[in-house]
Amino acid sequence: MNSATVRNLLVRGMLAGLAAGLLALVVAYFLGEPPVDSAIAYEEGHSHEHGVEAVSRTMQSTAGLSTGVLVYGIAFGGIAALAYCFALGRIGRFGPRASALLLAGAGLVAVYVVPFLKYPANPPSVGEADTIGRRTALYFLMMVLSVLLAIATVILGKRLAPRLGNWNATLAAGALFLLAAGLAYAFLPAVDEVPKDFSPSLLWRFRLAALAVQATLWTAFGLVFGVLAERVLTPGRTAGERRAAGGGGAGGPPRGRGV
Incomplete structure (x- = not known):
């Protein structure tokens, strides 16, 4: 794969990561923030130290959350795009979209789910x-x-x-x-x-929300990046031909500007 193709895929990977980050941000705000607020309330109720917050909770849950998730999404998209460039053609005879989805699914399992099952995410006041x-x-x-x-x-x-x-x-x-x-x-x-008196349901909801955010991020990236990558790797095909080849099978690595 030549350097121009890698560069194009890298840029599109970052754009796909940004789009996936926006969706993950919605999930994080509506599913993740309520358990975090409850965990903070628990911590404040059981702590005798009441310091002054350097950043308000409102700022943390809006601008702070948005900046963190979107920057992470862009960086994540760039790294995943480079991994895609390496994996394309080495994981089987799959088309660009199918390869992107396979990579996203494998990445979700290897990078997040397997470590999560051993060391699951914890909300504030736990640890x-x-x-x-x-x-x-x-x-x-x-x-x-x-x-x-x-x-x-x-x-x-x-x-x-x-x-x-x-x-x-x-x-x-x-x-x-x-x-x-x-x-x-x-x-x-x-x-x-985990403190003995910490709510098991609150812990469960927080961990499910953390898993949902990552699942949204990886799945959305695989879907969006697959479409963008296909347009780079198969520029001469019509939309109908790209849809027919998107499922992989007999696709294989592209020629000319591909691998």
Whole structure:
């Protein structure tokens, strides 16, 4: 893939990330902010220290949230677009849109869901201040392990396919991924710092909201970026031809300006 194509995909990935960030922002505001407010109220009711806020809660939940999510979406879109450039043509004979959706789905599982199941998100007032560095390190370690295992799974599946067939190779590689992730779950230390009197329903709602935000971000990115990438990689096709090839199957990597 030439540098001009990579640059075009990078720009479109950032635009798709911005669009996905806007949708994720809506989900974060309506689903995530109410549990955060409840958690802050719990913290204030159980704390004897009442400092002055450097940034008001209103500013945090509006401008602060918007800036954080949108900047994250743009950066996330750029990184995902580069990963797409590397993966295109290496994960099977799929069209641009199908490849984008597959990459988004695999990224959601490897980057977020697998680490989330071991170290789920917690609202304010949950977790000791002295252990934040340790908890952050453990989370990122689990995320790195998950991503490496996902890459190894794809490589193993492709190597097993000639002998076992695509279906059996996928099942075998997927089983090894689950086994390796299970071993990581077993050997990495657990973190449980939820106060005993903290509302389980509030914790559940917060974690579901965090999962919904990430699912919205990755899914929206896969859908939007797939359309934008297809226009870069198959510029000579009509709209009907692009729709017919978008499902992958016999598509394969594009020629000329593609891989």
